[in-house]
Amino acid sequence: MDKRSAEPKEFQRLRVRWNYLLDEDPAQALKEARETSSNLSPRGEVHARIKASILIDAGAAAGDTKAIQDGIALFEELLSRFPKDPVCHYNLGNGFLALADRQPYTGSDWFLDTADLRQKARRQFLLATSFDSTEVISSQAFTNLGNAFWKAHRWVEAYDAYTKALEHDRTNGVALTGAAKVLLHCVQHRIGNPKILRSVAGRHLKSAQQHSDKIRELIGSQAYKDLTKLFPQITDAETRYNLTHASDYEKFVARHRLALSPTITGLDCSLKRWDSLRIRSLTESISSHSGVPALIAMFNALKSDFLAARYLAHLAFSECFPDRGLYSDTLDYAVYGVTTSILSLAQRASIDVLDKIAVATSEYLAIPSETLVYFSNRWFDANNAQPRQWHPSLLPEIHAGNTALIALAELSLDVMRGGALHQKKAYRDASTHRFTVLHDIGCKPSRPSTYIEHCGIAEFKSQLVESLQLARAAILYFVEMISIRETLNKPTAGQVGVLEVPTHQWIRGTGEEVSSHPR
16 A cells, blocks of 8 residues: 555645654654644644554554554544545545454455455545545545455456556556556466557556656655566567547547456457457366357346447437437426436446346356345355355355455445445446436435435446446456366366357358357
C-alpha cells in the first residue's frame, strides 16, 4: 500500500519527520505518534488525522497490531464527524488492509479469515474516490484498490483500478508498475497476445522509471528497490492496436476495456471477431454422455448476453434509438424514453451474467444443488457458518490451487449488501422489481415513492460501464478457472479421445476457418 497519506499540501509538512522515520525507525515513529494529542478540536483535527495515519503505517512496518487498531479507531471517530472526508476514508482503507496483513498466511483459509477486513478496505477506497475533489487522493485510492485486487487474484479488476489511478495522475509510478505487473503475469501464464502485452507493459515501466522519485515518495526506498526488479523487462519494441479507422463502437469497447479477449488491453480491429475468448478444452470421463458438453452452450449464452448488454450500452450512450413515445413530464428533471429504458436493460443484463456464471460453475464442477443457484450463494458454505467456510464442493479445487475460484468468491462478497460494488446489483434489482427513474439535473423526485429508485443519468451511465467491466472480469475468471482445472487434471496415462468442437460460424456456413477449436 502507499505509505504516504493522501493529504492537502499544507498538512504534509507536519509529516516530514515521521515519514523519514517510517523507513528508518518505525518504532520511534510510533512512540512519537502516541505522544501526540488526538484532540479533535478544529486545530487538533489535523494532528489527529496525521497521528492516525502514522499509527497505521508505522504499525504495519513495525508489526504492531495494537497501533493499527488505534489508528483505525481514530479514523472511525474522525469519520463520525466528517463523513465525507476522502482522506479519512482512504487511510481507513489502508488500516483495514494493514490489519488483514497482520494475520499469518494460512493458504486459502487466509482469504476466509481476512475477507471482512479486506472487503471493508475496498469499500473505503471507493468511498474516498467518490468524495474526492482532487486528483491525488483518487489516484492513490485506486492504486491501493488495485493492490488489494491483485492480492486476491483479481488481476483483471486490478488492471482496471491501476488504469483509473493513472487517469487521475499519469505520474503515479506505483500504478504504472502495478499495471505492468498484471500484463507480465498474463504473458507468464500465456493469457493473450504476448507481443502486445509486453509492449504495453514496457510503456508503463518506461514511464514509471521516468518518475522514480514519485515512487520513492509514495512507498519508501525499500519498496522502491523491489519494484525496480521489473525495469529490466522494459522492451523497446512498440506494438499498438491501430484505432484510426475504428468504428465508434470499437472505440467505445477499447476505451472502457470491454473486449472479451484474453488480451485484456487494447482492441485488435483487424480481426473480424475480436471477442475471441473461448473455453479451450474440457476433460471428461469416457463414460460421459455423447454430444458436445452442456457447458459450451452455457458459455455461448452468457458470452452473447454480455455482448448484447455492451452493445445496448453503446447505443444508449449514443442515443441512437428511435422513440415514438409521448410521455408526461413529472416536473423533476426526469428523463423518459427508450434510451433510459435501454440503459436499465443493459445494466440488468450485465449483472445477470454473474448468476449465470455461478450456474455454469455448478455444471462444470458437477455440484449438486437443492436450491436456486445465485452468484451470492455459490462459493461459500450454504449454511452461513461462522466463521465463513468454503463451499464443500469447491474445497478440493481451491486447495489444489485454483486461484480463479478465490477471485470469483471475493468478487461475490463485494456485490453483496454492504460490499464495495453492491450499488451495481442494487440498480439491477431496482429496475427488475420496482422502477428506476433517471434525472439529468439533480435527483429529487416530484413526489417520493418507496417503489421508485431515482438516480442521476450521468451516475447511472458510470455505474453501467463499471458493471460491464465487472461482468467481463467475472467471465475471464470463469474461463481461467476452467483452464487451471484442466491443467491440474490433465490425463497422464490411458487412452484419451478427442472431440473437436468447430466454431458456430463455420457450422452455419459463413466460410470462417476451423482454427483453434476447443476440444
